Amino acid sequence: MTQIMLSLDIESLEIISQGIDNQGNIILEVRSKKSHSTCHKCGKPATKRHGTAPKVKIRHLPILDTPVYLVIEPIRYQCEHCDDHPTTTEQYDWCDRRSTITKGLEKYLMRSLIHSTVQDVSRKEGVGAPSSCLDKKLEKRLSSIFRHNSGLKKQYHQMSQKLF
Ligand SMILES: [Zn+2]
Known part of the structure; x- marks a missing residue:
């Protein structure tokens, strides 16, 4: 099979390896370029590397209708400014803390939402728990986006009445 080098559209990441799991999902092992x-x-x-945190699997934008997951082993860094040298696990600009989806996928899901419901989108995209965390998160994000765009305000208001 010909290898196609996939682009992530995430500047701060590089792909270490790519493969397909037994469910047909694209699995990309990545690491942060930040140090x-x-x-x-x-x-x-x-700045001082101090071990790693357990690997996390984060869903990203689909490629050719195939689900894509990023697998990353977060690096822990030790602070040399503090006396007790506490460690902090690296954080990412492409994914909120503890989120299981990337910001890119979040945006994509929100775009899909404009003409359908949370339930439709989650069913279509196979994203779980539409009634709990995703709803809350989307509601928060959407309201901030729509707040800055008066033309969409009315549409959002109608949608939010229906959805949340
Ligand atoms: Zn410190």
């Missing part, structure tokens, strides 16, 4: 984190205690850059 520091921000100390959770003092807010200064923590």
Whole structure:
């Protein structure tokens, strides 16, 4: 099979390996190009590598209608500014803390939402738990987006009445 080098559209990541799991999903092992984190205690850059956190699997935009998952082993960094050298796990600009989907996928789902319901979108995209965390998250995001776009305000209001 010919290997196609896939592009992630995420500047801060590089792909280490790519494969297909037994459910036919595209699995991309990635790592961050960044070499520091921000100390959770003092807010200064923590630059000394100190082990890794357990691997996480984060869903990204589909490619050719195939689900794509990013697998990353977050790096822990130690702060040399603080006396007790606390460690902070790296954070990403492409994914919110503890989220299981990338910001790119979030945006895509929201675009899909404009002409359908949360239930439709989650069924179509196979994204779980439409009535719990996704709803809340989407509601928050959508309201901030629509707040800055008066033309869409009315549409959002009608949609939110229907959805949330
Ligand atoms: Zn610190």
